[in-house]
Amino acid sequence: MQLVVARIGRAHGIKGEVTVEVRTDEPELRLAPGAVLATEPASAGPLTIETGRVHSGRLLLRFEGVSDRNAAEALRNTLLIAEVDPDELPEGEDEYYDHQLMDLDVVTKDGVEVGRITEISHLPTQDLFVVERPDGTEVMIPFVEEIVTEIDLEEQRAVIDPPPGLIDDRAEIASSRDDSARNDSAGDDSA
Template sequence: MSMRDVIVATIGRAHGLRGEVALQLRTDQPEERLRRGASFTVMVDGQQRTLTVARTRLQQDRWYVAFDEVTDRTDAESLRGVDLVIEVDEAEEAAEDPDAWYPSQLKGLPVRHIEDDRELGVIVDVEHYPAQDLLVVRAATGRRVQLPLVTQLVPEVDLEEGVVRADPPGGLLEELPEDQQGPEPETSQPSRKR
């Protein structure tokens, strides 16, 4: 059984006078991970603290949480920037959703072309956006390229083999041959007032 630390959220600014804080979520399961009674061990100013979720609420697309141990705004402000981390069982998580991976599992993996297995680059980061996640790939050309993590472009992620296979559009992760580069862009003349 392999366990992994996962950041659920980062504590943001204090909200109100009774110790409630805003959260920047890092999970797609906030209702489960932040349920009443969930406990987090955190480091605050070099001291270890336990925070127990008393209640959560969603207001205008932002999550707020109150902890049993935090009763005033001053204490809440001291938590700003603290990560709420849980330990998860990788095997259990993989069984629930085989097409979900943690960024730490993907970083450092080579990206190979699905057709001929040539190396296209290495994953250096994963960025999360509302539409989809993006793999940040250091291409063989040296450029950093964002590759959408969608089945059409990334049909295979094989953690056991330690490789990601992709079918990117020509020119995204590699230089196009001259016969496929298209026409040179036209130079435009500056507009003149007539």
């Protein structure tokens, strides 16, 4: 099975290095020197990682045969894809591969059906489940422990405890002002 493990960013320097947006929890395994990765678009690869290093908090990679800035820049926005055994599981206890989460039924802790996971969106701050509801609309659920309380792969479901307003229109509006302070200042005419 193929998994997207990174997206190539801009060129770095003049010797063919590129920045990468890592999309795997195991970059030391998937993006190590010597790794051969398929690409999307396929015409850009396959690419073999020659070197890797961290610079100012960003992973920089150099690929075999890519030796200058122009060649590196031509790879921008290319997805890097690793071949992974479908039975392989992540090392961490509460870690999952995207393919394990796709098509899981999403229910609230009270058993109310919300929908089915159709996509996982990887954002810089957190991941989101894109959930298709039975009526065809979509809702985005942050994949954080406080909201997604259980992933049950055997039962093929994700249990959520959503805050008000996340999956319905019962949002609670909180004011930063105190009602009594507003009333006091409304009658104050000492200007």
